[in-house]
Amino acid sequence: MQKLSYVIPCYRSEHTLAGVVREVTDTMRTMPQYDYEIVLVNDCSPDGTLGTIRSLVAADPHVQGVDLARNFGQHAALMAGFHQCTGDIIICLDDDGQTPADEVGKLLEKIQAGYDVVYASYDNKRQAGWRNFGSWVNSKMTEIMLGKPPELVVNSYFAARRFVMDEMIRYEHCYPYVIGLVLRTTKNICNVSVHHRAREEGRSGYTLGKLLGLWMNGFTSFSVKPLRIATYFGTLSAVAGFFYIIYIIISHFTRHTAPLGWASTTALLLLLGGIILIVLGLIGEYVGRIYMCANNAPQYVAREYLHHEEASR
Template sequence: MLGTFHITLLAALEPTRQTFEICYVDDGSVDGTRRQLSELASADQRVRYTSFSRNFGKEAAMLAGLRMSRGDAVVLMDADLQHPPELVPRMLELHRHGYDQVVAQRDRTGEGALRTALSRVYYRLVRRCMDVHVVDGAGDFRLLSRHAVNSVLSLPESNRFSKGIFSWIGFDTASFTYRNVQRAAGTSKWGGRNLLNYGIDGLLSFNSRPLRLAIHSGLWLFLSALVYALWIIANVALNGVDAPGYTTLMTAIVALSGIQLATLGVIGEYVGRIYHEAKRRPHYVVRETDTTRTSFPSGAPSATSVGQARSER
């Protein structure tokens, strides 16, 4: 897939007659991706790459690509051809009109009804809860000006949620919609569990409303308990002592226990993020770059995929 992507990207960039470089990030692949990247870099001085020591995730790969970039405009895109390279000239044209961010927003063509519905519900939720505006369908396929890139790189947090970061930095933004394209080969590793965790990361990264919700829930429970206690006192005063039933008691205990556990979980998520930030570990570990590449023996396996790709003007 990497070879096809590279040829397609060159076919899109070369007619623009702009000076460009192509920066690849290999997110710890275990196939022949690193070998093929080395061959591409040896054959074309415009190709650069960074290979991680293991899989550090999409956010780390995007950060590495931005750090590698040297151009006035940077286009973030995946190398599985779901981000069509032929849209890059259009993004460059909008950038020349003064936009610091140009977002290629995909539609929902080809997605299942359940995933589409859940995505829409999620984005409605984050628009209400998050301190930044995240648009449905606006992913990582976007152009950033050098000013925007420097702003993103100035943010030091380890728990990164790029969709929120891109919105947080602001700048003049243009967007257009393109038809969703299926992967050229292979299957996505982003299953339901990964998407759920990524969604939770997004909700927690840019707001403290879950903690505020815990406070509000506690106050409402206290007021409810106070009203219930007053009702019990009034009932005793008017009707005498009545033997209490266990149903109400058990329901109250289970409900309060569930709320307490959920609240502790929310607090634990925030404390865990503070702990992770306090360790100040690097976002990734580099195994090899185009300037430190090693020679490969003949007969090594060929590449089939690459984690992330970056194209700079």
């Protein structure tokens, strides 16, 4: 009998998490061919999420929890859950009820058909317009930076085989990016269409700033293409500057006067200075990450591991 491991990162889900776990439990009753476990990772949520996790762990032997010492972010919380799960197939979903746990059979069918990873694709995303735009930008950037196939949709609801997770948890650095880890492990990935629900309550914990930080994390942790792009920009600027110098020299001898263009010269200096600062900032981002990894900054820190036997005493 194969075992499924559900990994759910939890943040501000005090009132929604019980419903998600209940849906997983009800779904698994219709799939007796599988054993299962549910790993709930509290990403230092400021509300009563930890208390909800404790009660769920105490009530069901299939549920276990991990309490992180501070907020490390969704991807680090997922990695904490991956280290605890023991299933043959690992399924990741959200804690807000938007990802339909009752449609997990669609993902499992594709896994059984031979795929290594199966991502859900949503027929109609029920989220703010700027989040949809952010998802589109993220998709395009992962195509360019990480080599994601254009037709592949990636998000937080997916299923993966055990060997994929075993390879992913070998990554021990402090800036995990789950999509990058998946894409560097296997290309045998597909999509399956599921329904995307409206958020039951509250709002997404991802602000624009957090999304930008997540993108920067993914691109600088798993690709050197930003540095190559910076090199290309620098080369093009140098070539343009060289031809502009030639133009000035020719103009001087043919028109017997140097071009007046103070405004254009100032604009050019500002442009080149901006490019230089961007490149330096990008290099600094890479150097900073190397420094943090060299100092063994933790990927996550677990304050407590919650198990049914202990919680039910």
